[in-house]
Amino acid sequence: MSIFSTKKSWINLTIWALVIALIIAAPSVLPVFRLNLLGRYLSLAIVALGVDLIWGFTGMLSLGQGIFFALGGYCAAMFLQLNSAGEFPNGIPEFFGLYGVEKLPFFWEPFKSSIFTLISIWLLPAIIAGFLGYLVFRNRIKGVYFSILTQAALLVFFNFFNGQQKLINGTNGLKTDVTQLFGQMVGSEIMQRWFFWISAVLVILAWFFARWIVRDRFGNILIGIRDDEARVRFTGYNPVVFKTIIFSIAGGFAGISGALYTVQSGIVSPQFMTVPFSIEMVVWVAVGGRGTLLGAILGAVFINYAKSLVSEALPASWMFIQGGLFILVVTALPEGVLGWIRKDGLRKLLFLIGINKKLETYPSLEVDEQGEVKS
Amino acid sequence: MQLFLESLFNGVAIGSVLLVAALGLAIVFGLMGVINLAHGELMMLGAYSTYITQLIFKQVSFLKPFYDSYVIVAIGIAFLVSGTVGILLERTVIRRLYGSPLETLLATWGVSLILQQFVRSVPLAYASGLVIALFFGLFSPLFISDDLLHGAKGKLIRAFTWGFSALLGVATGGILSSLVSKLSRASARNVDVTAPSWMRGGIDFVGITFPKTRLLIILITLISVLVVIFFLDKTAWGIRIRAVTQNRPMSDCLGISTETVDIITFGIGSGLAGVAGVAVSLLGSVGPNVGGNYIVGCFMVVVLGGVGNLLGTILASFSIGIMTDLIGAGRLLTIWPDMPSPLYSTIDFFATTSMARVMIFALIVIFLQFRPTGMFPQKGRMVES
Numbered sequence: 001m002s003i004f005s006t007k008k009s010w011i012n013l014t015i016w017a018l019v020i021a022l023i024i025a026a027p028s029v030l031p032v033f034r035l036n037l038l039g040r041y042l043s044l045a046i047v048a049l050g051v052d053l054i055w056g057f058t059g060m061l062s063l064g065q066g067i068f069f070a071l072g073g074y075c076a077a078m079f080l081q082l083n084s085a086g087e088f089p090n091g092i093p094e095f096f097g098l099y100g101v102e103k104l105p106f107f108w109e110p111f112k113s114s115i116f117t118l119i120s121i122w123l124l125p126a127i128i129a130g131f132l133g134y135l136v137f138r139n140r141i142k143g144v145y146f147s148i149l150t151q152a153a154l155l156v157f158f159n160f161f162n163g164q165q166k167l168i169n170g171t172n173g174l175k176t177d178v179t180q181l182f183g184q185m186v187g188s189e190i191m192q193r194w195f196f197w198i199s200a201v202l203v204i205l206a207w208f209f210a211r212w213i214v215r216d217r218f219g220n221i222l223i224g225i226r227d228d229e230a231r232v233r234f235t236g237y238n239p240v241v242f243k244t245i246i247f248s249i250a251g252g253f254a255g256i257s258g259a260l261y262t263v264q265s266g267i268v269s270p271q272f273m274t275v276p277f278s279i280e281m282v283v284w285v286a287v288g289g290r291g292t293l294l295g296a297i298l299g300a301v302f303i304n305y306a307k308s309l310v311s312e313a314l315p316a317s318w319m320f321i322q323g324g325l326f327i328l329v330v331t332a333l334p335e336g337v338l339g340w341i342r343k344d345g346l347r348k349l350l351f352l353i354g355i356n357k358k359l360e361t362y363p364s365l366e367v368d369e370q371g372e373v374k375s
Numbered sequence: 376m377q378l379f380l381e382s383l384f385n386g387v388a389i390g391s392v393l394l395v396a397a398l399g400l401a402i403v404f405g406l407m408g409v410i411n412l413a414h415g416e417l418m419m420l421g422a423y424s425t426y427i428t429q430l431i432f433k434q435v436s437f438l439k440p441f442y443d444s445y446v447i448v449a450i451g452i453a454f455l456v457s458g459t460v461g462i463l464l465e466r467t468v469i470r471r472l473y474g475s476p477l478e479t480l481l482a483t484w485g486v487s488l489i490l491q492q493f494v495r496s497v498p499l500a501y502a503s504g505l506v507i508a509l510f511f512g513l514f515s516p517l518f519i520s521d522d523l524l525h526g527a528k529g530k531l532i533r534a535f536t537w538g539f540s541a542l543l544g545v546a547t548g549g550i551l552s553s554l555v556s557k558l559s560r561a562s563a564r565n566v567d568v569t570a571p572s573w574m575r576g577g578i579d580f581v582g583i584t585f586p587k588t589r590l591l592i593i594l595i596t597l598i599s600v601l602v603v604i605f606f607l608d609k610t611a612w613g614i615r616i617r618a619v620t621q622n623r624p625m626s627d628c629l630g631i632s633t634e635t636v637d638i639i640t641f642g643i644g645s646g647l648a649g650v651a652g653v654a655v656s657l658l659g660s661v662g663p664n665v666g667g668n669y670i671v672g673c674f675m676v677v678v679l680g681g682v683g684n685l686l687g688t689i690l691a692s693f694s695i696g697i698m699t700d701l702i703g704a705g706r707l708l709t710i711w712p713d714m715p716s717p718l719y720s721t722i723d724f725f726a727t728t729s730m731a732r733v734m735i736f737a738l739i740v741i742f743l744q745f746r747p748t749g750m751f752p753q754k755g756r757m758v759e760s
Contacts (some may be wrong), residue, residue, distance in 0.1 A: 051737040113611060135740060139747035144410050144476045149740070154735040155671045159729035192646040275667070279484050319492035326485025330478045331471050 023200040027193045036264055039196035041304040043260035046199075046206045047159060048284045048300035049293060050253030055282065056290035057214055058246050059226030060142065064150030065254045066278035067157045068125035073268035074161075075124060077174035079117035080263070084180040095169040105167050121259045122252040129251025130244050137243045142229065159272040173269025176262055179181060186263055199260050203297060206253060210293050213249065257344055281328030283322070286329050289336030298338065381583050382706050383697070388589040390696020391596035392654055394689060396538035396669050397676035398400060398603060399647030401688040404677055406640045408619045409469060409479045411538075413487040414673065415666025417461055417645045421652020422451035422661040426566050427503055427551075428452050434555045442711040446653070450595065453649035457587045459510045460490075462638055462647020466513075470637065495563040506545025512537045565662035574657075592654045599650055604685060606643075616640050679739055681749025690750060697737060703731030 027035055048070055054060045081093040082104075088094045092104045105137050110116045136149055176186050184191050213219060224232040225239050232239050262268040271277070281300075288299025303325075310318045333340050400414050411417075428449040432442045464486055472479045494502065508587060515536040568688065571590055577584040607613040618626040619636045627633050675695060680687030702725055724736045745750075 055477075059477075061480065063480075135413055135744065139743060141743065141747055144404075144408065144480065145478065145678060147480055148410060148678055149743075151679075152671050152675055152739075156733045160733050162729060163729045213377070276488075279481070282481065286430075316492065316496050319488050323485040323488035323492070327468055327482050330482040330485070331468065334478065 019204075023197065026200075027196060032189055032192070035196055036192055037200050037305070037308055038301075039192065040194070040261055040264045041301045042199040042203050042279075043257050043264065044304060044354050045203050045257075045297040045300040046260070047254045047257035047281055047294040048288070049203075049206050049210050050250030050257075051281050052290065052293055052296035053210055053222075053246055053253075054250045056285060056292070057219065057222045057226060057297070058243060060247070061282065062150045062247070062250070063147050063275070063278050063282065064154035064157075065250065066154055066273045066275075068129055068251040068254035069261070069278075070157070070161070070268060070270070070272035071125045071128065072121045072258030073262035073272055074168065074174065075111065075117055075121045075255070076259035076262050077176045077268040078111045078168075080112065080176045080179035080181060080186060081174055082108065082112050083114075090099065093174075095172070095174075096166075099166045101166050122150035122237070122255045125255030125258075126248040126252035129254075130248030133251075134240070134244045137240045137247075146319075151278075154273055154275060154278055158270050161270040161273060171270055173267050173271070175267050177266030186266075192264065195260065195264050199264070202256060202260065206256070207297065210253075212316035213246075214293070218242070264353065273363055280322075283326055283329070285336070287325065287336055289335075289338030289340070289342075292338045292342070295336050295338035299336070303308045303370065344349045376651075377582055378706070378709060379583065382700055382704075384583070384585060385588075385704070386697030386700040387693060388593060389698070389699050390467065390693035391593045392651070392658070393676055393696055394692035395592075395596040395599050395647065395654055396651035396672040396681075397688055397692055398599060399651070400673050401680065401682075401685070402603070402616075402647075402734065403644035403676050404640055405682050405684070406616060407469075407473070407637060408476050408682075409472075410476065410483075410674070411464075411469075411644070412480055412670070413464065413485040413490060414483075414645075414648050415668075415670035416487040416490040417643040417648035417666070418459040418652040418655060419494065419661070419666040420460060420490070421457050421649030422568070422656035422665055423499065423566075423652075424456045424503075424649065425449040425656040426451040426661055427499055427570050430555045430569055431551075446571060446591070450650055450653050453653045454646040455510065455649075456506050456596035456640045457649025457652065458646030459506060459513060461648070462513060462642045463509055464618055464645070465641040469641070470634075474757070479709070484568050484576060487666075494663050496561050498552060498561045499557075500555065500753075501548040503551060504544040504546075504548025506544075507547045508540045511540035511543055515540065525721060563663065565660040567660045568656040570657060588657045592657065595654055596626075598690045599647060600685075600689065603643075603647070607685070612636070612639055655684055674734070675739055679742065679749055683750075684751040687749055687751040698735050698738070699728070699731050702726065702734050703728045 022160075026038065030038065047065055051062070051065055056060055083333075088097065092101070094106070096102075111120070121295060132153060141149065161168060164170055168174070179186050183189065214222065215332060221232060221237055221242050224235075224237075225242060229239050258268070258272065280303075284299035284303050285296045286299075288297070288301055289295025307322070310321060329336065335343060391459060396414075396418060399417075400411060403411055425446070429445050432438045432445040432448075464483070468486060469479055472482060497505075516533065519536070521531060574587045574591060577586045580587075581598065605613075607617055614617050615626070615631045615636050616639065618629075618631060619633050623633060626636075651669070652666075655661075655669065659665075672695065676688060676691045679695065680689075680691035702722070704726070725731060
């Protein structure tokens, strides 16, 4: 069947064309400040995709994605700092001088290379996620225990990064906006525009990658683990392998996301590893729709946009709104907004407020405008 | 010897704060499989209750002579305040989510956000008015006979009790805000609880000074643990709670009202969080985020101790407390000053409070490699599911 043969493909094609046109046009339409915000939120969509893979599809609620997010950010920030540290004493970033460090700590040495950095941004978080995940999954620790352990791990990393001034500038974090890349300031307008485009493209690539992962048998096993892990094990699959793989993929996603977010927000600091931020990531997915990859992206972008709009207008009320959103989504909309729409929620709502006619067939079949049942 | 005693005391002191905070969490987790992320905020409410009680004792003339005993009154008040909020939480949110612990986790996090912002943006006088309204609204039906409640005019009576409670709450808020000016404005700033004079200073014993606040906290913990053990072991409801913890459907079949058991357990668990809040308020300043500092320690206790076992909770709290002191205060270095240099520098690296947490977490993960379900795992067929 050709791509253009059905009506649905045409709709798809139009949507894609629209999305691409919007991405290309956004920098000339939006003011610089808003463009930067949108770029950041798009990069957050990547970490949300990872959360959707491990929570929506595999049923593991990780409250520690901030670890991998921040690790990616630190990799990118250190590369930028190292490559624009020429004018500082000893040729190392300025902050080292404040703590009397004269020689670059050995583990930062390879980050002078751009290729190593580009690889380590996703590989390093993925390896750490895989290692931590393996230790936990091997013992069949799951459910709430897994969530608590990831949260504890997050706090441990936070404490570690917060306390190590001499290695990573501790609580101040690493700044990127005044560093140089390709002879340009990273914080400059033109660089930010490029970062926006890179984020948008990477979101789309990550979405395709995630879809490719969950489409085939691998995805089926993930869903099987979510719904009944014991049966998957009895059928002869080893859940540990699949869980470790998907957890490290999500870690890699988080790393990429963190790096993009860092270069666009101008700083990486242990604040990326605070507990609320990691839980927020889960909420974007919960609101958008668990197990619907698109929902994760839309959730991340829209909730963050709403957050910035509400915080600008009424700073105190965002916590109430966010808390209420948590409770509302979990109790009333467990499928998330997108899942709810896909399950015919919109028509049910219209029916409730009396606009739409209730279908008379059961189970409800599709009815066209004349009220005739389609085959 | 002296060093050993000092280290032991510090460890026990840290551990007892953890224990009283984790006790409620562990009971609720054992019974319902629910992790309450708002537990830290219930502690925060307890700490604020202490602050409010202290202010009332200071300002109201006829209570002033009894100022020194406000801490003891505060324990009771904190228990009731946190317990009431906990029961409300159970009735409105958590009971809709039984069977889905991960969703409960998220919903309770939402509750904790709301509670944090609530103490920031609502004047404390009116906040206490609201709690009083909730308290009477929730509990007054217990004192009205069932015939009346379920009779023809039951709804009217219920509406009347709620209206009466609301009036009472508004009145309390008004009176408090006019009596104590500090409570009449909302403030996001941290507040301080000052210990009464008899609690300041310390007791000298074999050359070591034991701070009295720490001793009091250990005492509070000891009493809480004893009361909980007595309640669970000797009273009818305690036995029902243990039955439901072991096997919920079977207890239901035997005629135990699991719904009531859930309410009671959640109320007690939350109330214990309030008591922990009193202890916390004696140690440092009280702010909207005070619970967050302790909550992860409590989770570690629950994970390490195993589910539904008080002995595990107790042992886990004290071992984490003692380890924190040993590693964080660098006592290992004092005990064994001439250890080999790589080991010395490693231990020295971890000898701060925050780095000690890193070390302890690593140790717990290693421990879980050998005992995945904690020190005292639950036995039986139901464990897997």
